[in-house]
Structures are given as C-alpha cells and as structure tokens.
Amino acid sequence: MLATLEGSVTAAVLALTAVGLSLVFGVMRVVNIAHGEFFMLGAVIAYVLTRAISGHPAVGFAVALVVAPVLVGVLAVVADMTILKRLDYDPERTIVATIGLLYIIQQLTLMSYGPDARPVEAPFNTRLALPWFEWGENGLAMYWPWGLSTTSYKLAVIGAAVVLLCGIWAMMARTRIGLVMRATQADRDMAQAFGIPVEKVYAMVFGIGAGLAAMAAVLIVPIQQAHYLMGADPLLLSFIVVIIGGLGSLPGTVVAAILIGLSDGIISVFFSPTLAKILATLLVGLVLVFRPQGLFGTRGV
Template sequence: MELGPHILLALLESAVSTAVLALTAIGLALVFGIMRVVNVAHGEFFMLGAVLAWWITDQLTAFSPAVGFAVALVLSPLLVGAIAYASDRIVINRVDYDPERTIVATVGLLYIFQQISLMTFGPDARPVEPPFNTRLAIPWLEITEQGWAVYWPWGLSITSYKLAVIAISIVLLIGVWLVLSKTRYGLIMRATQQDKDIAQAFGIRIERVYGLVFAAGGALAAMGAVLIVPIQQAHYLMGGDPLLLSFIVVILGGLGSLSGTLVAAAIIGLSNGMIAVFFSPTLAKILATLLVALVLIWRPAGLFTRSSR
C-alpha cells in the first residue's frame, strides 16, 4: 500500500483502539485519583464486560443484533459495576484501602474473575454480532499521466460500526466530564479526591463514595469492552492488554488527572497503532513501556500535571 493511504488507514484503526483505551483508562484513573487504589483487576472488569455482552446478546438471539447490542451496552456495564461495588465492599474496604494490601487484594480479584470466567464462559473466544456493519471504502488521489485521478486503494476502508465506536466513546467521555464537573456527585468526588479527611468532616460518607467510584471505574472498563467486542471477540484472557495500556496511560497522564489521562490515551493509542502498523506491535509495546520508565524517572507526577512541588 502506498504511504498516504497507509497512514490514513493506520490513523483510522488507531482511533478506534484509542477511543476504547480512553474509556478504560479513565475508569482506572478515577479509581486511583479518588481512592488511591491501584486496581490490578481493572483489565478483568474489561473482560467481564465483554463476556457479559456475549452472554446478553446470546440470550436475545430472537431479536435483531441491534437490540441485543443495545441491551448489552446498558446492562453489561451495570452488572460489572455491581460486581465492582461488591468487590469494594467485600475485599478492598476490608483492607482499609491500604496501598500495598489493595495491590495484593486486586491481584487476587484478577485471578478470581479470570478463573470464574474460564469455568463458566469457557476457554473459547466468542463473537458478538455488530448492530450494523457496512464497509465504507475511502478513495485516494494519485497523479497519472492525465493529471490527478481518484482511485480506490485496496483495503483503504473503515466500517460504519468502527466509526460508531469512536462516536459513542466521545459521547461517553463527555458524559463523564459533565458528571465530574457539573453535578453534585462530581463535586463530592472531587472533594474526596482533594482531601478525604476534610470531606469527611463536612459530612461526606467517604466509604460510600469509594464504593460508587470503584463501581464507576469497573463500568467504564465494561463500556469499552462492550464497544470493542463486536470487532474482536470475548475471551477470558482478554484483560491483559487493556490493563497494561491503561496503566501506561494513567502513569503518563499523571495519576488521577483526568484531562492528562485523555491526552495520554490519545498519544499512546495513536502512536501504538501507528508504530504497530509501520514497524511491529511488539516494538510499539516496548516503546510505550520505555516511555513510562523515562517519565517515572524524570516526571514522576506525569507528563501533564503541573509540578506539585
């Protein structure tokens, strides 16, 4: 493929993964920012979202794929949110949100979710039918002897569903931003993030906030997963990559900084996609991890946070 169409295709493909990554990483950033909990099980909430999406659509095969998908997009994040809420009540809360112990506890949750999924859902990858999926070919220009001519390069295309994933993600991210900045719940969350003792002194029930934030984090990961599952497939081991990339994004963006997380998601998602297309996916991961190491050495607070010193 020529360079021009190749770059455009790489950008389109990367935009889809960036959109899903942003949703997943925002969930992780929210949990860390407000609760100071490093949630190693975050990728498994993503996986559960995908697996539940498959289960829900499989129950609704009598209806059109669009109905099944729409129900899954609402129900699956709610169910995962409920699971996350229960995890907080039963496990994270019991170790007093102690940073070291929560890491160990969430590693335990990771294995529990993964193995429960293996024992119930099984080891196979299962597809979810997209609600709509039209291939949209994209034309390109080339100089011929007769001057500029339009032609349709092999493979330069996107599907309507992939465009919808980008659009839905943007809407959801705007929704998260609105909730955090314009509502009373957002105010309570931000107050808790800034100083939980003062917030508590003002009558905010911190533990309840924590439970809801953990649920919201899980639900956001699940939303990302429901969006991606008609493109990829649900599989019990699919939580690993989103976890790694979300951590990279959250560390680059500054732990707990939501705008930083979004910018970092765009940088990592797009560069990851471009490097993967033009060089190799392994090199993309190596470079992203190297970037994290460098940021941790020179700007431990993240690339996009103003120095707190």
C-alpha cells in the same frame, strides 16, 4: 490514514478503560489490578447477552451496552464493600487484594465460559471505502483503492467513546456528584468533616470505574473477541496511559490514551505490534524518570 483510523479505535477504547482506572486511583488512591478483568467481564457478558437475546443483533448489543456495565459496576461495588473497605483502602494491601480479585474473576470465567474466544456480531457493519488522493495525469485525483476501507461500526466506536468521555468530564466538572468526588480526592478527612459519606463515594467511584472498563469492552468486542484472558492487554496499556498522563488527571489520561492508541495503531501497521509495545513501555520509563508526576499531573502534597 487507515493506520490512524485503526489507532483511533484503540485510542477510544483505551481512553475509556484508562479513565476508569484513573478515576479509581485519583479518588480512592487504590491501584486496581483487577481493572482488566472488569473489562473482560464486560465483553463476556456482552457475548452471553447477545446470544440469549434473539432477533436483530443490534437489539442484543444495545441491551449489552447498558446491562454489562451496570452488572460489572454492581459487582465492583460489592467487591469494594466486602474487600477494599475492610482493608481500610490501605494502598499496599489493596494491590494484593485486587490481584486476588483478578485471579478469582479470571478463573471463574474460565470455569463457566470456557477457554474459547467467541465473537459478538456488530449491530451494524457497513463497509466504508476510503478515498485516496494522488497526483495523476489530471492533477489531484481521488479514487477508492481496493482494501482501503473501514467499517461504520469502527467510526461509531470512536464517536461513542468521545460522547462518553465528554459525559464523564461533564459529570466531574459540573455536577454535585463530581464535586463530591473531587472534594474526596483532595482531602478524605476534610470531606468527612463536611458531611460527605466517603465510603459511599468510594463504592460509587469503584463501580463507575469498573463500569467504564466494561463499557469499553462491549464496544470493542465486535472487533476483537471475548476471551477469558483478554483483560491483560487493556490493563497493561491502561497503566501505561495513566502513568504517562499523570495519576488521577483525567485530561492527561485522555491525551495519553490518544497518543498511545494512535502510535500503537500506526506502528503496528507499518512495523510490528511488539515494537509499539516496546516504545510505549520506553515512554513510560522516560516519563517516570523525567516527569514522575506524569505529563499532566500535579505534584502531590
């Protein structure tokens, strides 16, 4: 049960990060290797902001939750307009370009923020004891064993991720912006032939994708710590999730994130984190062999 909860937190954060990656790939056909660095930047900015703002930690955190994704999103929009647009969104050249972006962001962070891992204080962090059920002398008994606990913050992370994911879904399915994005995803030229400014849509999608990664990082940073190399793991896991779920499929991405996050949590607790990674990567291999379009993907035209 504890493992499930830990896994859910991983799953929640992973789902947000991976949905950002999936959105960028789905609409723009750009494989964004620098996605993990946008994640890392979100965490670092959250650290800087919570440090700069005095008062109750919740105030700084709330500001970070809004400002960090916006800042990172703006940075991504600038990167899109100055780099990706000039490459004409060529699938291969953008991979190389985002690898370059990855190192630039990473090294700049190392030079300015330093090599230390620094914690951010959670806005609220009540310890919640979890009940345990066991058959005793009096039948089914419930008690609170020492050490079996979670924090209110972890539950809040899961809740926030669910709300955000519902928001993304609603945006894609119900709003005009979502309609424009999906039309662009379906056929870029025809989208232009119907008056959709595809380049603006691309810039926006890249910004939203990066913003989601940053948002996920702000949520996780009170549990992990902000570090300039922290982007590698979420990047790898996001790719695993996106491949399993089907490139460009949002529901598939979320389901795969839950699958990978939960199994990661459970296996890490009972066996070892390495085994969890091995299994996840094995799963990717199997999916690629037997269902190349992903579990929820539709075969591309």
